[in-house]
Amino acid sequence: MSDMADPLSLDRQVCFALAIASRNVIGLYRPLLEPMGLTHPQYLVMLALWERAPLSVKELSKLLRLDPGTLSPLLKRLEAVGYIRRRRDSQDQRVLAVSLTPEGHRLRGEAEKVPPAIVGRLGMNMEELQELHRSLTRVIAAADGAHH
Structure with missing residues (x-):
């Protein structure tokens, strides 16, 4: 059977x-x-916080599409290195609020170099990358719709 006709061909998946x-x-x-002491999942947490801090753990979990059990160790590590602070919300003690420390705010300056460096390493133009992002966003939405 040729690869073109085989629906289970690895390259077609x-x-x-x-x-x-x-x-x-x-x-x-x-x-x-x-050099910033971050893993990629921790970087995603920091991106969300740089954009919207403070956030509750529940809000972060929803934004990042990570269950709290996966998110919790990431937050503990980021707190241990001094980038974030986790505190009980003064209005609602059940809510754990996550905020940036001064060091976490400072790290944003270093992180601003990451996106252009990635674009440079990929060697793709911005139009291609924006179209890829739009396509992947549609795939995510379609997969989300298929789960409901």
């Missing part, structure tokens, strides 16, 4: 292309994030 692209692109971040 969207899931395979997404998995490899994700692993390879995230790999490009590693040498840029290591």
